[in-house]
Amino acid sequence: MSKGFFNIPDIKNEPIKSYMPGSPERIELKKMLNDLRSVELELPMIIGGKEVTTDHRVRISPPHDHKHTLGYYYQGDASHVQMAIDTAMLARDKWNSMSWHHRAAIFLKAADLFAGPYRAKINAATMLGQSKNAFQAEIDAACEMADFFRYGVRCMTDIYKMQPESAPTTWNYNEFRSLEGFIFALTPFNFTSIAGNLPAAPAMMGNVVVWKPSKTAVYSAAVIMEVLMEAGLPDGVINLVYVGGPTAADVIFQSPDFGGIHFTGSTGVFQGMWKTIGENIQKYKSYPRIVGETGGKDFIFADPTADPQAVAIAMLRGAFEYQGQKCSAASRAYIPRSIWDDVCTRFGNELATVKMGPPEDFTNFINAVIDESSFDKLAGFIEQAKKDADAEVLFGGKCDKSVGYFIEPTVILAKKPDYITMVEELFGPVLTIFVYEDEDLDLTLKILDKTSIYALTGAIFSQDRYNIERITKRLENAAGNFYINDKPTGATVGQQPFGGARGSGTNDKAGSIFNFLRWTSIRTIKENFVSPKSYTYPNFAPDKE
Numbered sequence: 001m002s003k004g005f006f007n008i009p010d011i012k013n014e015p016i017k018s019y020m021p022g023s024p025e026r027i028e029l030k031k032m033l034n035d036l037r038s039v040e041l042e043l044p045m046i047i048g049g050k051e052v053t054t055d056h057r058v059r060i061s062p063p064h065d066h067k068h069t070l071g072y073y074y075q076g077d078a079s080h081v082q083m084a085i086d087t088a089m090l091a092r093d094k095w096n097s098m099s100w101h102h103r104a105a106i107f108l109k110a111a112d113l114f115a116g117p118y119r120a121k122i123n124a125a126t127m128l129g130q131s132k133n134a135f136q137a138e139i140d141a142a143c144e145m146a147d148f149f150r151y152g153v154r155c156m157t158d159i160y161k162m163q164p165e166s167a168p169t170t171w172n173y174n175e176f177r178s179l180e181g182f183i184f185a186l187t188p189f190n191f192t193s194i195a196g197n198l199p200a201a202p203a204m205m206g207n208v209v210v211w212k213p214s215k216t217a218v219y220s221a222a223v224i225m226e227v228l229m230e231a232g233l234p235d236g237v238i239n240l241v242y243v244g245g246p247t248a249a250d251v252i253f254q255s256p257d258f259g260g261i262h263f264t265g266s267t268g269v270f271q272g273m274w275k276t277i278g279e280n281i282q283k284y285k286s287y288p289r290i291v292g293e294t295g296g297k298d299f300i301f302a303d304p305t306a307d308p309q310a311v312a313i314a315m316l317r318g319a320f321e322y323q324g325q326k327c328s329a330a331s332r333a334y335i336p337r338s339i340w341d342d343v344c345t346r347f348g349n350e351l352a353t354v355k356m357g358p359p360e361d362f363t364n365f366i367n368a369v370i371d372e373s374s375f376d377k378l379a380g381f382i383e384q385a386k387k388d389a390d391a392e393v394l395f396g397g398k399c400d401k402s403v404g405y406f407i408e409p410t411v412i413l414a415k416k417p418d419y420i421t422m423v424e425e426l427f428g429p430v431l432t433i434f435v436y437e438d439e440d441l442d443l444t445l446k447i448l449d450k451t452s453i454y455a456l457t458g459a460i461f462s463q464d465r466y467n468i469e470r471i472t473k474r475l476e477n478a479a480g481n482f483y484i485n486d487k488p489t490g491a492t493v494g495q496q497p498f499g500g501a502r503g504s505g506t507n508d509k510a511g512s513i514f515n516f517l518r519w520t521s522i523r524t525i526k527e528n529f530v531s532p533k534s535y536t537y538p539n540f541a542p543d544k545e
């Protein structure tokens with residue numbers, strides 16, 4: 001038990017390293033990339049701190065070089081999911097009873113390992129396994145991961161400080177229990193830090209976890225687990241299984257001990273799971289917590305006063321960093337006719353300088369999309385746009401999967417605002433632009449608000465303060481993360497709590513106290529120091545004659 005009200009260390013965002021030519025971090029990262037490319041790793045599941053292998057090995061290759069083998073992971077089945085649940089439940093009591101500052105110490109140490117000795121390894125694993133360039137890997141796998149863990153500790157302690165008042169002769173307090181069960185962390189491919197945060201946040205609050213990463217991000221998931229174990233995470237607290245999503249869900253949603261799901265991924269998958277949980281609700285000991293951050297159809301809206309260069313750069317970075325595979329990526333833009341030619345010229349000129357290729361070449365801005373099914377889906381939309389009368393492919397449009405899954409940054413001009421690529425989440429380097437007549441600004445805002453089921457991120461560009469105020473109000477429900485004169489990506493832990501509503505999720509704001517509150521079940525305790533000795537009220541005394 002803690003003996004003292006301990007202060008946590010100062011928490012700050014992890015500084016982003018530059019990886020300039022000749023810098024020590026660049027030399028170390030290049031060496032790590034070479035080292036990892038020259039071996040074939042064997043990646044077992046980790047259940048109860050033990051390595052678990054099976055007869056089914058699955059090959060892992062870089063999306064930008066699919067003939068190369070990075071290694072193999074051992075694919076499990078339903079029995080491994082059950083084993084992970086049983087192991088987690090056995091670990092629960094001891095973990096839940098550990099003093100909070102020892103739990104905090106494990107995650108603070110893990111943050112320092114990611115920011116220090118494991119920085120090159122987690123970045124290189126993300127670059128090779130998920131095809132991210134050095135800058136995108138750095139802001140995600142090293143910096144955002146460390147931020148999630150450090151700010152997580154602050155969220156946990158801020159919650160523990162939330163205590164009620166006490167009337168005379170009594171003492172009331174809130175005890176922040178872990179949930180009575182296990183948490184299912186189901187993680188996406190696109191952010192290594194999200195894959196780390198989804199199991200870590202509930203674990204910090206004293207919960208035990210079954211973690212299933214995306215099959216296309218197993219390579220970096222194994223490094224996350226390695227770091228957590230080196231940081232001293234006890235066996236069984238987080239159990240890492242490599243199984244198909246439906247296989248995991250089938251076992252987990254039948255378990256009476258299922259206590260909650262921490263999900264990030266696509267909207268359809270989330271809605272399907274929510275339905276299953278609802279159908280099974282009577283099986284569970286408690287109402288499961290359902291936290292899910294899902295898809296987006298994120299927008300950029302410019303008014304006639306917008307700075308054309310700022311709009312062009314926001315479209316380029318917002319739509320094409322990490323090949324548009326950020327849930328926050330700009331995928332539709334609304335530009336007024338009066339500035340369109342200027343914006344288009346600047347955008348085209350900038351785009352012409354962008355290089356595409358493998359992330360091992362540090363000069364490449366665009367790398368490959370995650371896998372063949374994503375490539376085929378994106379290529380299909382682009383080919384269709386080339387044929388459709390309602391669309392015109394303005395820039396890019398070439399797709400080539402002979403070496404890796406490369407799709408040129410592609411810009412579609414939509415002739416109507418509900419053209420399919422203005423509506424559906426594509427999750428790739430495709431931006432669709434609709435040019436509106438200046439006098440239709442209000443109508444266009446209405447259309448923007450109603451065009452998609454999502455409300456994740458959005459950015460407006462204007463130099464007119466009245467318009468900024470008016471548009472911000474008009475689009476109040478169109479985005480959970482709203483940007484003024486900035487791109488709609490790159491939310492930073494501790495600065496812009498992240499998440500969206502409508503079809504984009506439960507908006508519990510990853511990395512913030514609002515999210516951490518979902519992983520605790522409060523017991524309020526009242527102690528009376530002077531227990532009443534009689535049941536009577538003072539007003540029972542008779543009136544004086």
Ligand SMILES: NC(=O)c1ccc[n+]([C@@H]2O[C@H](COP(=O)([O-])OP(=O)(O)OC[C@H]3O[C@@H](n4cnc5c(N)ncnc54)[C@H](O)[C@@H]3O)[C@@H](O)[C@H]2O)c1
Pocket residue numbers: 186187188189190191194212213214215244245246249264265266267269272293294295296326327328425427456498499500504505
């Ligand atoms: N809102 C956010 O904060 C946020 C952040 C990152 C990604 N995303 C979203 O994630 C999506 C991209 O990631 P993805 O392709 O990994 O998502 P995905 O939904 O395909 O997969 C996410 C996880 O769910 C699992 N899964 C897939 N189908 C399943 C099923 N039927 N049952 C159970 N589990 C299943 C996957 O194996 C993976 O582990 C995009 O829609 C993107 O917008 C949202």
Ligand SMILES: N[C@@H](CCC=O)C(=O)O
Pocket residue numbers: 190191325326327328329488489490491492498
């Ligand atoms: N934090 C990231 C979102 C992650 C989603 O994929 C951003 O704001 O760009």
